[in-house]
Amino acid sequence: MTTSLPPVPYFDWDNRYPDWTEQVVAAVREVAESDEFILKSRVAALETAVRERTGARHAVAVASGTGALTVILAALGLGEGDEVVTPAFSFISTASTVALRGARPVFADVDPDTACLDLAAAEAAVTRHTRAVLPAYLFTTHPDMTGLAELARRHGIALVEDSAVGLGATVDGRPAGRFGRAGVYSFFPAKPIGGAGDAGMIVTDDDDLARDMRMLRNHGQDLGVRFLHHTVGFNCRMDEITAAFLLQRLPHLDEFLNARRRIAEEYQERLAHLAPDVLTPPDGYRDRAVYTYVVRARRRDELKEFLAGEGIETVVYYPKPLHLQPAFAHLGHQEGDFPVAERISREALALPLHPDMRPGDVARVAAAVERFYRRSR
Numbered sequence: 001m002t003t004s005l006p007p008v009p010y011f012d013w014d015n016r017y018p019d020w021t022e023q024v025v026a027a028v029r030e031v032a033e034s035d036e037f038i039l040k041s042r043v044a045a046l047e048t049a050v051r052e053r054t055g056a057r058h059a060v061a062v063a064s065g066t067g068a069l070t071v072i073l074a075a076l077g078l079g080e081g082d083e084v085v086t087p088a089f090s091f092i093s094t095a096s097t098v099a100l101r102g103a104r105p106v107f108a109d110v111d112p113d114t115a116c117l118d119l120a121a122a123e124a125a126v127t128r129h130t131r132a133v134l135p136a137y138l139f140t141t142h143p144d145m146t147g148l149a150e151l152a153r154r155h156g157i158a159l160v161e162d163s164a165v166g167l168g169a170t171v172d173g174r175p176a177g178r179f180g181r182a183g184v185y186s187f188f189p190a191k192p193i194g195g196a197g198d199a200g201m202i203v204t205d206d207d208d209l210a211r212d213m214r215m216l217r218n219h220g221q222d223l224g225v226r227f228l229h230h231t232v233g234f235n236c237r238m239d240e241i242t243a244a245f246l247l248q249r250l251p252h253l254d255e256f257l258n259a260r261r262r263i264a265e266e267y268q269e270r271l272a273h274l275a276p277d278v279l280t281p282p283d284g285y286r287d288r289a290v291y292t293y294v295v296r297a298r299r300r301d302e303l304k305e306f307l308a309g310e311g312i313e314t315v316v317y318y319p320k321p322l323h324l325q326p327a328f329a330h331l332g333h334q335e336g337d338f339p340v341a342e343r344i345s346r347e348a349l350a351l352p353l354h355p356d357m358r359p360g361d362v363a364r365v366a367a368a369v370e371r372f373y374r375r376s377r
């Protein structure tokens with residue numbers, strides 16, 4: 001390290017939200033002193049809280065965001081021979097959950113500004129085998145959800161919203177997760193509303209789908225009769241400790257998001273003038289959920305190394321687009337198939353962002369980024 005200043009960690013687990021430890025301990029104690037452990041009253045209360053927050057008819061608590069997608073795709077009856085149009089650049093779950101059904105993820109390129117599924121590319125990828133379109137929210141941005149909802153309606157296919165990182169965002173006046181047949185939220189610890197472990201939630205207005213998903217998350221078991229299984233399901237249940245903890249945190253969602261939005265806005269102000277060396281995400285954070293602050297940077301790997309030398313930790317989300325992942329080699333893609341996704345994988349860099357960043361940290365990160373490009377011009 002070439003600096004005597006304290007490091008700027010990417011995510012400061014030692015200095016996270018106030019009361020975190022007390023809330024975890026309180027949740028454990030509360031459940032330990034009860035006789036409820038899995039899918040009981042606290043899980044039901046969390047489902048109610050998410051329903052109220054999002055306006056959904058149903059919220060179905062599950063074990064993770066990935067579990068949420070898995071359960072939705074199973075409830076939709078997706079399987080071999082079916083195709084799902086999905087972005088070439090996202091977290092693995094967006095496509096792996098499709099592949100695990102035996103269906104084919106059909107990748108489409110992403111929009112260069114949002115890094116999310118491009119509407120025209122999605123349209124071009126639809127075939128007579130397409131059963132669903134599965135876009136993802138990423139970082140601080142979202143796809144053209146209104147356009148994708150219209151595409152799904154026109155083609156008579158399901159829109160499944162991977163809004164794992166979108167809880168609390170509104171898009172065109174509608175809550176994230178509420179555009180299609182079903183949407184998901186993840187409570188992975190680093191998310192704006194993070195649990196103290198894995199957890200997820202599904203929202204839908206579809207009564208039949210909700211009933212099927214409630215069964216599927218619990219081994220396909222009848223909702224009233226124990227050990228009667230209507231279908232082959234999963235163990236994808238949420239536990240009461242997780243729900244008790246999340247019930248304490250959910251009321252603070254806007255507070256957490258606003259703190260993150262302020263940090264993103266400060267980065268934006270301080271970095272915008274570095275274009276085209278550094279491209280910041282699109283402006284306008286008011287309604288967006290800020291999960292990670294990802295810029296596109298020329299000579300990204302050198303910049304990352306330079307920042308590390310300055311004590312600033314950064315993360316690459318995601319270094320390889322989905323179509324080039326070994327896990328999807330069987331789909332036969334090659335470099336050049338989705339040029340925007342590939343370019344973003346080479347340029348994306350997430351700068352430190354968490355609500356309890358010390359005053360001056362954003363300025364310090366931005367100044368270091370500026371120094372890197374000035375020095376090397």
Ligand SMILES: Cc1ncc(COP(=O)(O)O)c(C=O)c1O
Nearest residue numbers: 064065066091093136164186188
């Ligand atoms: C876009 C996206 N989809 C799905 C997931 C999966 O959520 P989980 O980690 O809760 O399984 C994530 C989590 O990082 C994500 O970022």
